Amino acid sequence: MTLKIPIQGxxxxxxxxxxxxxxxxADWLAKAPFTLAMSSGFFGFFAHFGTVRALLDHGxxxxxxxxxxxxxxxxxxxxxxxxxxxxxxxxxxxxxxxFWDPSxxxxxxxxxxxxxxxxxxxxxxxxxxxxxxxxVSAWHGRSRxxxxxxxxxxxxxxxxxCAVPLLFQPARxxxxxxxxxxxxxxxxxxxxxxxxxxxxHHLQSRSPWRARNSSALHHPRRPNLVTIAIDGLxxxxxxxLEKGRQAMxxxxxATGRALxxxxxxxxxxxxxxxxxx
Numbered sequence: 607m608t609l610k611i612p613i614q615g616x617x618x619x620x621x622x623x624x625x626x627x628x629x630x631x632a633d634w635l636a637k638a639p640f641t642l643a644m645s646s647g648f649f650g651f652f653a654h655f656g657t658v659r660a661l662l663d664h665g666x667x668x669x670x671x672x673x674x675x676x677x678x679x680x681x682x683x684x685x686x687x688x689x690x691x692x693x694x695x696x697x698x699x700x701x702x703x704x705f706w707d708p709s710x711x712x713x714x715x716x717x718x719x720x721x722x723x724x725x726x727x728x729x730x731x732x733x734x735x736x737x738x739x740x741x742v743s744a745w746h747g748r749s750r751x752x753x754x755x756x757x758x759x760x761x762x763x764x765x766x767x768c769a770v771p772l773l774f775q776p777a778r779x780x781x782x783x784x785x786x787x788x789x790x791x792x793x794x795x796x797x798x799x800x801x802x803x804x805x806x807h808h809l810q811s812r813s814p815w816r817a818r819n820s821s822a823l824h825h826p827r828r829p830n831l832v833t834i835a836i837d838g839l840x841x842x843x844x845x846x847l848e849k850g851r852q853a854m855x856x857x858x859x860a861t862g863r864a865l866x867x868x869x870x871x872x873x874x875x876x877x878x879x880x881x882x883x
Contacts, residue, residue: 624701631832631874632804634866635666640803642668642684643795646788647809648770649842652850654680655697656857657807657834658681662690668805670739674787674794676809678742678767682760685740686730696727697729697854700847712783713775717765720774724761733760735865742767743787747776752791753784793826802828808835825873832869836860838878 642661644654654676661668673683683693704723709716730736734757744766746753755763758779766777766784776783787794798804808825825833840852860876867874 608864611788618680629869630865631834631867631869632664632666632743634869635805636663638803639669640682640805641672641798643793643798643804643806644671644673644681645794645807645809646673646677646786647673647852648676649847650676650809650853651679652697652842652853653809653836653839653857654807656854657861658684659690659694659854660858660861660865661805661852664862667805670741671796672741672743672797673767674743674796675768675770676790677765677794678787679745680741680766682724682736682742683727684765685736685738686736687729688727688729689859692727692747692825694854696723698851700726700850701845702844706844709775710773712771713772713855715774717769717777720768721761721765724764726759730766731760733757733763736760741819743791743794743796744769744777744784745787745789745791747783747785750790752787752789754797755779756797761802795826795831798831801823802830806831806833808833810835810837810839833873834861834864834876835873836876836878840878 614644617772642658658680671685672856675683704765705715705720707716707719708714709799727836733755735738739758741754742763744755755766762777762779766779767787768774769776770786776785791810793806795806806826825835840858842849860878864874864876
């Protein structure tokens with residue numbers, strides 16, 4: 607089920623001379639190691655993977671991965687060294703029955719089926735042993751704060767970051783219960799630091815439960831961070847998994863176009879509608 611679609615973008619990435627404001631994103635990424643951070647977003651892993659695949663097809667390999675929820679899922683798969691084609695095939699072949707396991711508890715789904723899928727996909731069991739450094743955000747139930755997970759069981763840590771309240775039962779790590787990292791760290795940037803060069807893939811939120819002026823909905827701005835945001839991505843979900851392929855393709859091509867854009871003010875906004883018009 608490999609995409610195998612030509613990307614509209616830059617063919618080679620030898621850094622060019624010039625000021626930051628005229629530098630293309632591909633050149634900015636190629637000149638030094640960078641971290642890929644990915645936001646939370648309901649079933650947004652399709653779009654995140656499309657972005658990752660585009661980067662890899664342009665020879666741009668992130669040095670580190672971090673994220674929340676959907677971003678943690680894709681980051682965990684990539685950092686573990688899982689086959690890119692296997693990740694893509696798993697996502698595009700996803701069926702509701704593979705993760706839909708209702709059970710009494712603090713959420714509709716027990717999450718055991720989800721864990722089984724992750725265990726089959728991830729070749730490494732411990733976060734400390736991933737091929738690229740990985741950090742994921744999860745919401746700690748007792749303290750009601752974001753905790754950054756950098757060590758421990760990889761499957762349980764990724765599951766913890768993806769455990770959407772009410773839908774999935776929480777992860778238990780030691781004596782602690784964890785839910786979706788996007789609750790308090792939607793951007794998935796809690797594990798990054800100011801001096802770090804970060805490419806951030808921001809899933810535009812249409813969540814009805816966040817206040818319109820919530821900071822979680824805005825693109826973060828800080829030194830050394832460049833954001834890619836894509837308007838109009840197809841929306842997937844448990845009952846709309848067929849939309850995942852469309853979202854993946856849209857993100858794949860939009861990221862290719864973004865790589866050919868100037869870094870400018872550190873926000874690159876692409877539109878699916880503009881590309882198709």
